[in-house]
Amino acid sequence: MAELTAAEVARIAEGDLEGDGTLTLHGVAPLEEAGPGHLSFVAEARYHPYIHASRAGAVLVARDARVQLPAGMSAVRVDDPRRALARLLPLFYPETPAAPGVHATAVLGDGVVVASTATVGPYAVVGEGTRVGERARIGAQTVVGRGCEIGDDVVLHPHVTLYDGVRLGERCIVHSGARLGADGFGYVPDAAGLRKMPQVGRCILEADVEVGANTTIDRGSIGDTVVGRGTKIDNLVMIGHNCRIGRNVIIVSQVGISGSTRVGDGAVLGGQAGVQGHIEIGAGARVGGQAGVLGNVEAGATVSGYPARPHREALRVQAAVFALPKLVQRLRALETIVLGRGAKGAPAASGQTDGP
Known part of the structure; x- marks a missing residue:
């Protein structure tokens, strides 16, 4: 200190x-x-x-x-x-610099290139053909797949898993338990049941992205899943295959983003928001916590609620819901008054008159 x-x-x-x-x-x-x-x-x-x-x-x-x-x-x-x-x-509170070098218990595949200033921790596994940049740090028991690219000054905390072909730009930070590049959830029904759609794309993080603990980002099915420069992702977030997340986006914990969704630069997604696939959230948009986004969100808009709608409208809807118990009480009181008068012999409106 x-x-x-x-x-x-x-x-x-x-x-x-x-x-x-x-x-x-x-x-x-x-x-x-x-x-x-x-x-x-x-x-x-x-x-x-x-x-x-x-x-x-x-x-x-x-x-x-x-x-x-x-x-x-x-x-x-x-x-x-x-x-x-x-x-x-x-x-x-300056960080203690890691000592460069590959720990004796680490396992490196054929053709792995580790920069002389990088650190590979105990029991880490690095797949064949992977390149590890200058001053990068691979934590203990981390698994890096084949053909990955880890940029300069990247930090992979212990127990991170990178599947084959993942690319991390300079200064990315990935916290413990995160899984990047897993297969997306893609299946095609046929006579035999659900046939798995091969996931042949990549998972790419541009520079200065931070990924929280136990977050998962799927690889693309055909094409890539891409997270833009400077984006910050909290713990326990799920990003589906072929998503394109813009630059400097903030994604708070427990957000789920379905496949092929696009999120514009500078957008903010509040905790536990759920986003339907194949839609677009515009640049600078704000999505409230626990919102259910079922359609496109315009750039700069603020939405909340389920289904997500303009925030002020969502607040009015919520206020109306809170008022329902009193409205029901008033309705029952009115029914009692109307039905009570009918029981005391009020004339029925039959439309008939007495004869001469």
């Missing part, structure tokens, strides 16, 4: 310092856990009241935050506390 002075924190975060610039900080902690040697942060105004109960030595706050600090606490005012924190955390 490294140490930074408050003045160094302000310089790195491009912020304005209030207080003692010589204060030494040796870590980052939440307000309620921080001590005099910690830097803390407040990203939202609703947490400002908690600053006065904190023992933090310094705190990151927004430039326009109207907050009075306790005596002895320094402040670094920045445009965005979260972005500033993202810059500072790697300096306070």
